[in-house]
Amino acid sequence: MGKAKLLLAEDDDLLAALLNFRLKKGGYEVTHSSDGKQVKEFLSQTMPDIIVSDIMMPYFSGIELISYVRKELNSNVPIIIISSAGNEENVLNAFELGANDFISKPVNPTELLVRVGRELNKN
Amino acid sequence: MKPKDLLSQLTDFEKKLTEFSFNKLNADEAEFLKCSFLSFKANLLEIMSLEKSSDPQFVRGKKCRSQNSEKYALGENWFIADSYIKIYDEVIDHHESYDTLLKSLNIEPAMKSQLYTSTLFENTTSTATVEKQILNLQLLLDDECTGEIELLEELLFIYERNALEFIGMAKLHIQNENYAELAFVAHKIKTGLAMLDTNDLHSIILQIEQVCITDKDPKHLQFLCDCFAQEYPIVKETLKLAFDKLKNTNDL
Structure with a gap:
C-alpha cells in the first residue's frame, strides 16, 4: 500500500517547514501550497487523501477552500483546519461548510499526526 | 563640569x-x-x-x-x-x-518599563538571555524537530527571513495606510515568533495586529513597527549565539 497523499495549505513558511518535515517523517506524501491559487490549481489536477489547511491564506481562504472542495469538486476528502486562537467564528463556519476537524495554533505536530491518522482511518 | x-x-x-x-x-x-x-x-x-x-x-x-x-x-x-x-x-x-x-498609546506596562529603563534599545545580549534561549531551542529541537539540528537551522533561517520581510512590508503598508494587509503580515509572522519563544517581538506583533483592527492609528503603528525593527537585531543575535552553543553541545 502506497503512502497517503496529503495536501498542506499553509502560508506561514516556518510552520509549514516544521509540519512538512514531521508529516513526511510520519509516512505521508506531502504537497505544500502557500497560497489559495496554488491550492486550487493543485486540486483541479489531483485529489489528495486528506487536506490540512490554514484558515487565513492569501487569495483563497481556508473557508473558501472547504466550500470549493465540497460544493464545486463534490469531494468528501477529509479536511483538517488550522486556526489561530480567537478565530472561533471561522472554525464554526468551517465545520458548517464540511470541515472534519480543526487544530489550533500553536500547532503541536504530534497532535496533528494523530488527528490526520484518525481521519484517514475513518475513511 | x-x-x-x-x-x-x-x-x-x-x-x-x-x-x-x-x-x-x-x-x-x-x-x-x-x-x-x-x-x-x-x-x-x-x-x-x-x-x-x-x-x-x-x-x-x-x-x-x-x-x-x-x-x-x-x-x-x-x-x-x-x-x-x-x-x-x-x-x-x-x-x-x-x-x-x-x-x-496603550503601551503595555512591561514594555513601557523597558522604554524608561532603556533596556529595549540596549544593543547587547546578556548571558542569561542567551542561556534561556538555549533551553528554548533545545526544547524545540527535542520536541518538534525530533532532534534534527538541520531542521532547527532551517527554521531559524525562515524565522529571520520572515522578520526582515515583515519589517519591509510593514513600512510599505503604513505608508499606503493599508491596515488590513499590515494585520495580515503581522498575523503571518506571529506563529513563528511564538514558536521560537521570542516573546518581546511576539508581544509587539500582537499589539500591531490589534491596532490594525481597532483604532488604526498610524503614529501608534509606526511606533510599534519601529520597536520591532529596533528589537529584532538583538533577538537575532541572541538566537544566533544560542544556536551556535547548542550546535557545539550537540556535536560533542
Missing part, C-alpha cells in the same frame, strides 16, 4: 527640545528625549551639589519656578541657575507629555 560649559550644553539641549515634535515621535526620538532629560538632571544635581544648596524643594524641580530662584543659596551663579530651572521645568513638562503619550 563648569557652569559655563553646562550653560552651553543646556543651550544646545533647549534648541533640540524646541525642535522636538511629538508628531514625529518614534522610538529613537523618545529615547533621545529620555536620555537628554536624565543627562540634564544629573548635571543639574551636580552643579547644585557644588553650590551646596540643601533646599529639598529645589531638587523636585517642578515646583521650582524661575521667579523663586533667588531663594536658593546659589551665590553669584544664581542667574545661571535661573536658566537651568526654566529649562528643567520645560524638560519635565516634555517628559510628562511623553508619559501621557505613551499612556494614550
